[in-house]
Amino acid sequence: xxxxxxxxxxxxxxxxxxxxxxxxxxxxxxxxxxxxxxxxxxxxxxxxxxxxxxxxxxxxxxxxxxxxxxxxxxxxxxxxxxxxxxxxxxxxxxxxxxxxxxxxxxxxxxxxxxxxxxxx
Amino acid sequence: xxxxxxxxxxxxxxxxxxxxxxxxxxxxxxxxxxxxxxxxxxxxxxxxxxxxxxxxxxxxxxxxxxxxxxxxxxxxxxxxxxxxxxxxxxxxxxxxxxxxxxxxxxxxxxxxxxxxxxxxxxxxxxxxxxxxxxxxxxxxxxxxxxxxxxxxxxxxxxxxxxxxxxxxxxxxxxxxxxxxxxxxxxxxxxxxxxxxxxxxxxxxxxxxxxxxxxxxxxxxxxxxxxxxxxxxxxxxxxxxxxxxxxxxxxxxxxxxxxxxxxxxxxxxxxxxxxxxxxxxxxxxxxxxxxxxxxxxxxxxxxxxxxxxxxxxxxxxxxxxxxxxxxxxxxxxxxxxxxxxxxxxxxxxxxxxxxxxxxxxxxxxxxxxxxxxxxxxxxxxxxxxxxxxxxxxxxxxxxxxxxxxxxxx
Numbered sequence: 001x002x003x004x005x006x007x008x009x010x011x012x013x014x015x016x017x018x019x020x021x022x023x024x025x026x027x028x029x030x031x032x033x034x035x036x037x038x039x040x041x042x043x044x045x046x047x048x049x050x051x052x053x054x055x056x057x058x059x060x061x062x063x064x065x066x067x068x069x070x071x072x073x074x075x076x077x078x079x080x081x082x083x084x085x086x087x088x089x090x091x092x093x094x095x096x097x098x099x100x101x102x103x104x105x106x107x108x109x110x111x112x113x114x115x116x117x118x119x120x
Numbered sequence: 121x122x123x124x125x126x127x128x129x130x131x132x133x134x135x136x137x138x139x140x141x142x143x144x145x146x147x148x149x150x151x152x153x154x155x156x157x158x159x160x161x162x163x164x165x166x167x168x169x170x171x172x173x174x175x176x177x178x179x180x181x182x183x184x185x186x187x188x189x190x191x192x193x194x195x196x197x198x199x200x201x202x203x204x205x206x207x208x209x210x211x212x213x214x215x216x217x218x219x220x221x222x223x224x225x226x227x228x229x230x231x232x233x234x235x236x237x238x239x240x241x242x243x244x245x246x247x248x249x250x251x252x253x254x255x256x257x258x259x260x261x262x263x264x265x266x267x268x269x270x271x272x273x274x275x276x277x278x279x280x281x282x283x284x285x286x287x288x289x290x291x292x293x294x295x296x297x298x299x300x301x302x303x304x305x306x307x308x309x310x311x312x313x314x315x316x317x318x319x320x321x322x323x324x325x326x327x328x329x330x331x332x333x334x335x336x337x338x339x340x341x342x343x344x345x346x347x348x349x350x351x352x353x354x355x356x357x358x359x360x361x362x363x364x365x366x367x368x369x370x371x372x373x374x375x376x377x378x379x380x381x382x383x384x385x386x387x388x389x390x391x392x393x394x395x396x397x398x399x400x401x402x403x404x405x406x407x408x409x410x411x412x413x414x415x416x417x418x419x420x421x422x423x424x425x426x427x428x429x430x431x432x433x434x435x436x437x438x439x440x441x442x443x444x445x446x447x448x449x450x451x452x453x454x455x456x457x458x459x460x461x462x463x464x465x466x467x468x469x470x471x472x473x474x475x476x477x478x479x480x481x482x483x484x485x486x487x488x489x490x491x492x493x494x495x496x497x498x499x500x501x502x503x504x505x506x507x508x509x510x511x512x513x514x515x516x517x518x519x520x521x522x523x524x525x526x527x528x
Contacts, residue, residue, distance in 0.1 A: 001287040094289040095239060096297075115286045 002042070002091050003098050006112040008072060009050060009085030027106040032088075040101055044088030053083070072112075085109060089116070131176045140336055142185045143168060143255025146192065148227030151290055153216075154209050157234065158280040161252050163199075163213075167191040168255050228253060229344040230290055232337075236305040237288045244279035245308045247272055253340075254333060264330050265315065299408075305341065306354050306410055309334050313358050331365075334358065352401035353410030356394045360417040363390035374523070375516040379426040391421045409444040412437055431460035448474040452484055455491075464494040482511035486521065 013021060035041040053069035072082040092098050095113070102111050143164060150160035167188045181187040196213045203210075235248040250256040256264075262272040282288065293301040316331030335358050341351045367381040395418045401411055416437045423429040438454035451474050459467035468491040471484065478484040489504035502525060509521045 003286075094287040095237075096289050096293070099239075100294075113286075 001094055001098075002089060002116040002118060003095075004114045004116055005044070005088040005090055005102065006072075006084055006114065007086040007088065008082040008110040008112075009047075010108045011082070012108055024107060031104070031106050035101065040090060040092055042089040042091050044086065046086040047084060050083035082110065128176070134180055135172065135175060138180055138184045139168060139171075139255035140333075142188055144228040144231060144253040144340075145185060145226065146188050147252045147255075148231040149189075150192065150213075151231065151234075152227055154213060156209055157252075157283045157288075157290065159209060161280055163192040163195050164188070164255070165251070165257070166195040168257065170195075172257070226344065228340065230292060232305055232341065232344075233292060233301060234283060234288060234290050236301075236308045237283070238301070238304050239286065239288060240279050240282065242308070242311065244275050245304070246312055247275050248279050249308055249337070250312070250333065251276060254337065256333070302345075302348065302350060303409075306350060309338050309341070310354060310357075310410075312337070313361075331358070331362065335362070347404075349401040349404040349406050350408040350410050352397060353408060353412075353414045356398040356401070356414040357410060357417050359390060359394040359397075360414065360421045363387040363394065364421060369516060373516055373519075375520045377520070378420065383423075383425065386421065391418075394418070395422065407440070409441055412441045412444070416441075429460070431457050435461045448477045449481070452478060452481075452487060456487060459491060459494070464491045467491055468495065480511060482508045482517070485511065489524070 016024070032041065032044070050069040055066045055068060055070055057064045057066060069083040072084065090098055090101065090113075092101065098113050102113060105111070146167070147161055147164045150163060151157050154160050170191055171184075171188060175181075193213060193216075196210045200207060200210045200214060231253055232249065235252055236245045240248070247261050250261050250264075251258065258273045258276065259269055261267075262269040265272070292298075313331050313334035316329050316334065335355075338351060338355045338358060342348075342355050345351055364381070364386050366387075367383070367385050368376060370376050394414075398411065398414050398418060402415075416434055419430050419434050419437070435454065435457040438450060438457055442450050442454065452471065455467045455470040455474075458470060468488070471488050471491060475484060475488070485504045485508035489501045489508060492498075492501035492504060505521050505525050509518060509525070512518050512521065
């Protein structure tokens with residue numbers, strides 16, 4: 001069973017002391033490496049910050065190019081404007097295993113876990 | 121239970137009892153067999169609907185479980201024919217002798233944990249549990265919660281799709297997750313109980329007694345998890361509330377406050393039985409929020425009069441409850457006990473401290489009104505009661521507040 005992890009950007013990342021942020025990032029990289037080695041994470045990337053994003057909207061059949069990201073504000077965690085900070089593809093037995101892995105994430109990020117449609 | 125001719129009412133009662141016992145077993149077995157929650161539940165509903173049509177006329181069969189199983193299998197065959205395509209799961213079921221399904225152990229506990237998975241919204245957990253574990257029809261659930269059938273149907277369809285598509289597992293949680301996951305199941309059962317015990321909207325009228333259904337489910341949970349003290353705590357809590365339920369409303373349907381209730385009409389035997397059960401649960405030495413709430417209910421139920429209530433003990437129990445549930449609502453309840461332990465002034469200070477986070481909660485304002493009145497601040501008390509009234513849709517609660525407003 002494959003799931004896409006949509007990882008929200010850490011809102012505190014910019015305000016943390018540099019040494020602390022570096023230490024946290026290292027723990028996240030180590031975690032990611034370990035999950036990848038176990039075959040639980042198949043792929044994934046961290047993304048550049050939201051201000052580098054470009055949004056394309058279709059309006060009246062015509063593509064409109066807009067500066068900036070799509071905000072994730074309409075979910076259970078809508079106290080601040082969130083953007084996607086990264087993603088991963090998880091390969092596990094079921095949702096409980098996905099939840100166990102996500103709960104062991106060392107960072108300060110909100111997650112959306114979405115099942116992937118696999119076509120034979 | 122709705123009011124029909126006596127014959128129909130008796131049939132309805134018998135049907136309810138049989139469905140409760142058989143529907144969950146059958147769903148559980150079919151989920152195990154087919155590996156598809158959505159499909160299994162659909163087949164059981166088809167079979168139940170057929171039973172609803174046939175049994176009132178032809179009588180309840182000797183082996184209702186076997187009848188439902190055979191019917192579910194026939195329904196699977198009809199679906200196969202209708203679909204006109206080879207569907208592996210259904211054809212497996214049709215081809216099977218079903219001995220293994222029939223001989224399967226009681227899987228209803230797995231079923232409950234799946235229906236109450238934390239990834240499902242609370243209202244979906246409730247609807248799904250009532251339907252899959254108890255065999256309530258969509259129509260019955262809709263009328264019990266005063267919702268439209270379309271709303272409930274959509275809720276259930278979406279939840280079942282999520283179980284299948286997001287691969288929510290059909291098994292017991294890991295031991296390290298058990299306490300949290302059991303908490304979800306208990307919350308669903310208690311919410312269902314309270315919906316029947318005092319509906320937050322609308323009149324009681326002819327609505328199905330969800331309190332009765334929740335009690336049955338909790339009894340089942342206690343039977344399926346004999347070593348767990350928290351389900352017993354919830355069961356005791358429900359029983360203590362039911363033992364006092366008949367004095368909660370007066371002849372005109374108005375809510376009667378605890379201090380005004382006729383304690384002579386409380387079911388003393390039921391109270392003694394329930395508290396005895398709680399004592400045994402507590403001996404497990406694993407306290408939890410439901411055992412503590414049951415202990416608080418026991419303090420009230422065992423007091424010979426309102427004046428004899430052991431408020432010190434209740435206050436301490438709320439302190440313990442706060443260690444499990446550090447919420448504003450628990451603090452509000454503790455403030456009520458505080459009033460009798462330390463007086464209305466510190467209790468009001470405590471209520472004011474949480475007023476912001478509960479500003480849309482009717483009982484916050486009703487409690488404030490009571491405390492302000494005890495302090496002689498009548499005008500402010502009236503304002504608070506007005507706020508409470510605006511936030512209350514339950515007719516029994518409304519008339520209680522209105523009578524308070526008109527009496528001073």
